[in-house]
Amino acid sequence: MIVAEKKPxxxxxxxxxxxxxILVLGxxxxxxxxxxxxxxxxxxxxxxxxxxxxxxxxxVNIGERTLERQCDHEYLEEIRDIxxxxxxxVSIACGVGVQFTAEKYQTKPVYPGxxxxxxxxxxxxxxxxxxxxxxxxxxxAVSGGICPVSRCAKRILNGPCGGSSGGKCEIHKDVPCGxxxxxxxxxxxxxxxxxxxxxxxxxxxxDRAGGPRxxxxxxxxx
Amino acid sequence: MRLSYPTxxxxxRVPCTGKVDTLHLMRPFEKGAxxxxxxxxxxxxxxxxxxxxxxxxxxxxxxxxxxxxGIGGQRLQMYNLSSSDGPSFARFAEEMQARIVAAxxxxxxxxxxxxxxxxxxR
Numbered sequence: 001m002i003v004a005e006k007k008p009x010x011x012x013x014x015x016x017x018x019x020x021x022i023l024v025l026g027x028x029x030x031x032x033x034x035x036x037x038x039x040x041x042x043x044x045x046x047x048x049x050x051x052x053x054x055x056x057x058x059x060v061n062i063g064e065r066t067l068e069r070q071c072d073h074e075y076l077e078e079i080r081d082i083x084x085x086x087x088x089x090v091s092i093a094c095g096v097g098v099q100f101t102a103e104k105y106q107t108k109p110v111y112p113g114x115x116x117x118x119x120x121x122x123x124x125x126x127x128x129x130x131x132x133x134x135x136x137x138x139x140x141a142v143s144g145g146i147c148p149v150s151r152c153a154k155r156i157l158n159g160p161c162g163g164s165s166g167g168k169c170e171i172h173k174d175v176p177c178g179x180x181x182x183x184x185x186x187x188x189x190x191x192x193x194x195x196x197x198x199x200x201x202x203x204x205x206x207d208r209a210g211g212p213r214x215x216x217x218x219x220x221x222x
Numbered sequence: 223m224r225l226s227y228p229t230x231x232x233x234x235r236v237p238c239t240g241k242v243d244t245l246h247l248m249r250p251f252e253k254g255a256x257x258x259x260x261x262x263x264x265x266x267x268x269x270x271x272x273x274x275x276x277x278x279x280x281x282x283x284x285x286x287x288x289x290x291x292g293i294g295g296q297r298l299q300m301y302n303l304s305s306s307d308g309p310s311f312a313r314f315a316e317e318m319q320a321r322i323v324a325a326x327x328x329x330x331x332x333x334x335x336x337x338x339x340x341x342x343x344r
């Protein structure tokens with residue numbers, strides 16, 4: 001899932017301090033699972049904003065809405081009838097949701113309420129960690145299912161480097177060395193022969209190096 | 223035991239403090255409550271194992287929000303006791319009352335009451 005974390009409330013308050021009406025817009029997908037931008041967080045942020053403005057004696061209309069997804073036209077259409085009731089939108093979906101909402105409602109200021117971080121997994125309660133960088137050319141088949149692009153700080157394809165020590169990466173004692181993980185996994189799979197194979201230079205044009213990316217599926221187009 | 227405790231306290235029963243969400247803790251302040259406290263089972267004694275720890279984390283989380291928006295996190299508190307520990311229940315109520323008296327009224331309540339009485343806060 002896409003992992004995000006809440007922006008500090010002070011930052012959001014500072015962004016919307018002059019607004020008279022605000023729609024707090026959540027998303028039922030990834031940000032709900034990582035507890036940054038779902039229905040509960042919409043309620044919490046709206047409540048905090050209401051109390052902030054009430055203390056100032058200001059009557060700011062704070063609306064709450066959570067869409068199934070903010071990255072689909074169909075769901076974003078659901079707020080068309082209420083969007084004009086608000087001067088501004090604080091979207092607590094990921095960066096995709098914020099942008100798609102802004103694109104759809106051109107004249108409405110849309111501000112982000114979360115910081116979007118990475119594609120990751122929920123390791124434990126309250127712990128999320130990165131697993132994929134969307135490089136566009138998956139190498140997991142040759143690396144034992146552990147990604148050298150997202151798990152190795154240097155994105156080395158034939159590792160480890162000299163910074164690997166005791167299974168940890170030199171960047172931080174709590175960061176496991178991605179290549180140590182790959183080797184451990186290849187050993188467990190009995191596929192250490194694969195480790196000896198040299199992975200050729202990767203074509204990074206499918207990564208961000210090739211500019212903004214797009215998928216067009218002619219077979220799905222209507 | 224016939225213990226007495228402050229009458230200003232309204233009790234809301236929940237099946238387990240693990241049921242108490244951050245939103246449940248925010249709403250009373252939004253409606254003007256001067257303070258909220260959550261009374262859960264003693265740590266390690268939760269029938270559902272982690273209900274009271276979840277409540278504790280949510281209380282901490284909400285306190286930070288209340289501090290940020292100027293309501294004051296000290297108005298929210300978590301207590302733990304055994305279900306048959308009446309004296310502690312009464313003591314916590316007294317303690318919370320004293321804490322709230324020291325903090326003064328919830329600023330939201332002041333605004334809401336002014337409005338209700340036809341004030342010009344708007």
